[in-house]
Structures are given as C-alpha cells and as structure tokens.
Amino acid sequence: MGGTDKLAKRKSRGQLNAQERLDCLVDPGSFIEIGLLGASGVFKEDEKRTPRDGKLVGFAKIDGRDIALVVNDFTVAGASTSATNSKKMAHARRTATEKGMPFVHVGESTGARLPDAMGSRGMGSLLGNDPTQFRRSRETPWAAAALDTAFGSSAWLCCCSDFAVMRKGSIMAVSSPRLVSMAIGEQVDLEELGGWRIHADFTGLIDRFTDTDVEAMQEIRTFLSYMPSHNMELPPAREPAPDATQDQEAILDILPEKRTQVYDMRKIVEIVVDRGSMFELKPRFGRAAVTALARLGGKPVGVIANNPLVGAGALSIDAVRKIIDFQVLCDSFNIPLLRLIDTPGFVVGKDAERKGAPGWIMNMMNATSFVTVPCITVIVRKAYGRAYVAMGGGRHNDEMIAWPSAEVSFMDPTFATTIVHGVKPGEPGFEAALAQIRKNDEVWDMATIFSVQNIIKPRETRDYLIRMFDVYRSRRGAGVGKHLLQNWPTSY
Amino acid sequence: MASIEIKSDITGNVWKVLKSPGDSVEADEPIVIMESMKMEIPVTSPERGVIKEILVKEEQTIAEGAVVVRVEV
Numbered sequence: 001m002g003g004t005d006k007l008a009k010r011k012s013r014g015q016l017n018a019q020e021r022l023d024c025l026v027d028p029g030s031f032i033e034i035g036l037l038g039a040s041g042v043f044k045e046d047e048k049r050t051p052r053d054g055k056l057v058g059f060a061k062i063d064g065r066d067i068a069l070v071v072n073d074f075t076v077a078g079a080s081t082s083a084t085n086s087k088k089m090a091h092a093r094r095t096a097t098e099k100g101m102p103f104v105h106v107g108e109s110t111g112a113r114l115p116d117a118m119g120s121r122g123m124g125s126l127l128g129n130d131p132t133q134f135r136r137s138r139e140t141p142w143a144a145a146a147l148d149t150a151f152g153s154s155a156w157l158c159c160c161s162d163f164a165v166m167r168k169g170s171i172m173a174v175s176s177p178r179l180v181s182m183a184i185g186e187q188v189d190l191e192e193l194g195g196w197r198i199h200a201d202f203t204g205l206i207d208r209f210t211d212t213d214v215e216a217m218q219e220i221r222t223f224l225s226y227m228p229s230h231n232m233e234l235p236p237a238r239e240p241a242p243d244a245t246q247d248q249e250a251i252l253d254i255l256p257e258k259r260t261q262v263y264d265m266r267k268i269v270e271i272v273v274d275r276g277s278m279f280e281l282k283p284r285f286g287r288a289a290v291t292a293l294a295r296l297g298g299k300p301v302g303v304i305a306n307n308p309l310v311g312a313g314a315l316s317i318d319a320v321r322k323i324i325d326f327q328v329l330c331d332s333f334n335i336p337l338l339r340l341i342d343t344p345g346f347v348v349g350k351d352a353e354r355k356g357a358p359g360w361i362m363n364m365m366n367a368t369s370f371v372t373v374p375c376i377t378v379i380v381r382k383a384y385g386r387a388y389v390a391m392g393g394g395r396h397n398d399e400m401i402a403w404p405s406a407e408v409s410f411m412d413p414t415f416a417t418t419i420v421h422g423v424k425p426g427e428p429g430f431e432a433a434l435a436q437i438r439k440n441d442e443v444w445d446m447a448t449i450f451s452v453q454n455i456i457k458p459r460e461t462r463d464y465l466i467r468m469f470d471v472y473r474s475r476r477g478a479g480v481g482k483h484l485l486q487n488w489p490t491s492y
Numbered sequence: 493m494a495s496i497e498i499k500s501d502i503t504g505n506v507w508k509v510l511k512s513p514g515d516s517v518e519a520d521e522p523i524v525i526m527e528s529m530k531m532e533i534p535v536t537s538p539e540r541g542v543i544k545e546i547l548v549k550e551e552q553t554i555a556e557g558a559v560v561v562r563v564e565v
Binding site: 191197200259288308309310311314316344347349351352414 | 494496500501502503520528529530531532533534536538555556557
C-alpha cells in the first residue's frame with residue numbers, strides 16, 4: 001500500500017484501508033491475489049511509487065462461493081485509473097463474466113490518473129480501448145461500494161452494478177468539487193454535489209446507506225446471499241429458521257378497515273416473508289413503491305409493492321424507475337417476483353406530464369411485459385387503471401390472487417360516479433350511484449370470470465405463496481428465465 | 493447538522509398540521525396530514541430531527557413537489 005504515513009493518517013481519521021475492507025468483505029483466508037507486482041507502466045519513475053498500481057484485485061469467497069473483486073487502495077495515487085490497473089480490473093471482470101461468478105468493486109478513487117491520461121497519446125493509451133468495459137449484460141451479479149471519495153470509475157461502477165452501497169459521509173460524483181467549480185465557475189458544496197442524501201432522495205443510484213465501512217461490506221455480503229453466482233442457475237435456498245413464520249393474523253392489525261386510511265405496506269411485507277429476511281432497496285427514493293429482496297420458505301423472492309403511506313401509493317416517476325430497476329434485477333437473476341397492489345394510479349398533473357409521465361409509464365409496461373421469472377400478484381386493496389396492469393395485473397403474472405379488501409376498477413369510485421352518472425358529491429342521486437359503483441368494484445365479479453385466480457384471506461397468503469412459487473419455480477427451464485431485460489440500461 | 497426539505501408526494505389539501513417549529517420528530521413520524529384522492533396521507537420526516545419551518549397551513553391546497561417542511565437533521 002501507499003506507505004506507513006498515509007496508512008497512519010487514515011487510521012487516525014477512523015478510515016479503514018484497502019486490506020481491512022477486503023478482510024471485512026470476504027471469507028477469512030479465501031483471497032487469492034492477481035497482479036501483486038503490477039505498477040504504473042507509463043512513467044518509469046512512478047513504478048516504485050505505485051505498488052499494485054493502487055488496486056487489490058483477485059478472487060475470494062463470500063459464504064463459500066467464489067467472487068472476483070477489486071478493492072481500491074486510495075493511498076496509492078488515489079487509486080486513480082491507469083494503464084496497468086485497467087488491465088487488472090478488466091481481467092477480474094472478464095473472468096467473472098466468462099466463468100460465472102459475481103463481481104464486486106469496493107470503490108474509493110479520484111478518477112483517471114493524471115498526467116498519464118493527458119493529451120492524445122494519453123487518451124489513446126488509457127481510455128476506450130476495452131469495448132466491453134461498460135457493456136453491462138448482467139450475466140453475473142455486480143455489487144459496488146462508494147466509500148469516502150468515489151469519483152470516476154468508483155462512481156461508474158456503482159451505476160453499472162446491480163447493487164450499490166454508500167457509507168454516509170462519502171461523496172459519489174462524476175468529478176471532484178474543485179474540478180466542477182473550475183468548469184462551471186461557482187463553488188460547489190461536497191455534500192450537495194454527491195453526498196449520501198442526494199443519492200438516497202434524488203438520484204436513486206445507490207441502494208443502501210451505512211454508518212461504517214464494516215457495515216457497507218456486510219451489506220454486499222447480504223445482497224449476494226440472495227443472488228445466484230450467474231444467470232444460468234437459481235438463487236441459493238437456505239433452510240428457513242424454525243421461527244421464520246410469523247403470526248399472519250397480525251396483517252389485519254396493519255391493514256385498515258377504512259378505505260380512506262393509509263398504512264405502511266413494508267410492515268405487511270415483513271410479516272408475509274421469512275422473519276428478518278426483508279432487504280429493502282432504495283428505501284428513500286420513489287417511496288410510493290417498495291422494492292425488496294426477501295425469502296419465502298428459505299427461497300429468495302423479489303417483492304414489489306405500492307406503499308399507500310406515501311402519496312396514497314400513487315406511482316411517481318421515481319417510483320416507476322425504481323420498480324423497473326428491480327424488475328431488471330430479478331428477471332436477470334432468476335428471482336421470482338411477488339407483487340402487492342394497492343395503488344389509486346399514477347401521479348398525474350402538470351409536473352408529472354412535464355417530466356414525461358406517459359413515456360415512463362410505457363417504460364414500466366415494457367419492462368413488466370418482458371419479465372419471464374415466476375410472478376405472483378396479490379391485490380391488497382386498490383387496483384385502478386393502467387397502474388394496476390403495470391403492477392403485474394391482468395395477465396402480467398403467472399397467478400393473481402386478491403384479498404377480500406380488493407377493489408378493482410378503471411378509477412376511484414367517487415370520480416367514476418361523477419363521470420359516469422354526471423352527479424357530483426352532495427347532489428341528489430350521488431350516494432346511490434356511488435354505492436352501486438362501489439359494489440361493482442368488489443373483486444368477486446373478477447373471480448367469477450377467472451380474471452383473478454383466487455380470493456384468499458390475508459393470513460393464508462404466506463402458505464399460498466410458498467406453495468405456488470414452487471409450482472412455477474423449476475419447470476422445463478429449471479427456473480432459469482429468458483433474461484429479456486438483461487441489457488436494459490443501468491440508469492436513465 | 494444538515495437541513496432537509498420534505499416535499500409533498502401528491503397534490504392535495506392540507507388537512508392537519510400536527511407539529512410546530514422547534515418540535516422534535518422521529519423518522520417516519522407524521523408532521524402534516526394531507527387529504528388527497530379521498531385519502532388521509534401523512535407527510536413524514538425520513539430522519540430524526542428538529543422542525544425548522546412549516547411552510548403550509550391547514551386547508552391550503554398544495555401541488556406535488558411543494559416543500560412542506562424543513563427539518564434540521
């Protein structure tokens with residue numbers, strides 16, 4: 001690494017070094033290094049100053065399964081991207097893809113190495129020579145961390161990965177505030193440029209946030225525990241704990257009887273899935289939707305749910321983006337999808353239209369239509385209009401069930417009464433017309449025509465899901481989907 | 493300390509203002525309750541903090557994305 005002084009400074013600031021991060025991440029004694037002797041090859045005098053060329057690269061195990069990994073060593077030239085370490089990183093990525101194992105990148109870097117990348121010779125030598133570098137086809141799961149200073153490759157790899165974690169206090173951005181200030185002529189605050197709240201609330205580029213490096217490494221281990229090693233196998237099942245099943249009657253303590261009251265859907269998901277297995281992604285972004293990895297009877301599932309607690313569960317563009325991202329993840333890695341619907345529709349209004357809402361809604365429909373992993377949809381309460389279909393309604397699932405609380409229609413009954421019968425709330429005939437429309441919205445008619453496959457009680461849902469996912473999980477394709485979403489853009 | 497802006501997720505009417513500037517809030521604790529699409533929808537803080545400013549009044553109509561509260565976290 002970069003010498004005792006730099007390492008001591010890090011320690012005094014409470015920062016872990018690259019080796020310590022590696023030790024937290026992988027199974028003890030499992031790391032086998034490649035490129036130990038690699039160093040800067042551009043300027044001879046840099047050779048001795050750049051041990052490993054700033055990146056620990058190799059293979060290791062997480063929970064007994066192989067991964068390929070790169071851990072940046074910021075104490076060596078800021079772990080900047082150079083000619084030699086680019087080859088090391090490409091070797092690890094290529095091997096992970098070809099042999100079928102996850103790729104993990106622990107990022108802390110300044111960006112391209114200077115002056116190596118300067119001028120036409122520098123550019124010609126360093127940038128753009130690997131056409132596969134950002135060809136993300138999701139053959140194997142990628143996970144990345146943004147720690148402390150994550151500019152350049154550390155930011156790119158968070159965006160390209162299936163899972164990204166950031167330690168609070170870190171910055172992830174295209175380039176440093178100093179460079180940005182020079183480019184745009186104004187002072188830029190570090191936190192406002194790329195602090196954790198920016199990514200948690202506005203960009204959605206990071207999935208989870210931690211207080212420490214140790215926790216960040218543990219988050220990567222947890223994420224990979226839901227993932228197969230590659231896209232041609234099923235994600236790993238584990239024996240459920242004896243207390244995995246919770247009291248399913250408790251769902252009714254959360255689901256309100258009054259249709260005007262909201263509730264936190266995350267609490268229902270937590271009860272239905274194996275105890276303690278819910279691993280929510282992007283919890284502060286697009287909060288009208290919940291996306292989480294979890295286990296049912298020990299087997300990984302992906303959960304997509306509306307959350308009425310936030311904007312009544314109306315799907316904003318951010319929520320749509322989050323759902324698309326998650327469908328891409330699950331479809332790429334053979335993770336069955338459970339969808340829980342309680343939405344009055346998409347967010348409408350001038351602001352949504354200016355952001356291109358119709359285009360985003362069609363993106364979601366497109367992605368939903370491409371999903372080929374087993375899908376079960378549960379209508380919890382409101383299922384209105386196009387949002388109901390985009391959420392896995394209609395035939396966009398293998399099985400669709402409803403709780404007795406479900407109401408399905410093209411729009412909310414109050415609005416429908418005014419539009420269909422021409423009477424407004426308070427006018428004569430409104431209440432009678434509303435009562436009839438509400439009756440028609442109950443889900444029983446839908447079951448009669450077999451457009452919903454069953455109506456079951458909330459407490460029966462967990463057992464039903466465990467059994468029904470087994471029916472669909474391992475058929476002709478041995479549970480491996482068609483991966484029609486594997487080349488979907490990584491962020492947009 | 494940082495200041496965060498909490499915005500309305502939806503266009504609607506302010507039904508109840510439950511807190512005042514200077515009050516402490518826990519993560520996910522309701523500060524304001526909106527009424528929209530016949531639903532009672534809470535506006536909550538994503539983090540524990542102290543309310544710096546409440547920018548809406550009861551019965552006011554606000555648009556999606558409008559800043560409702562500023563919280564010091």
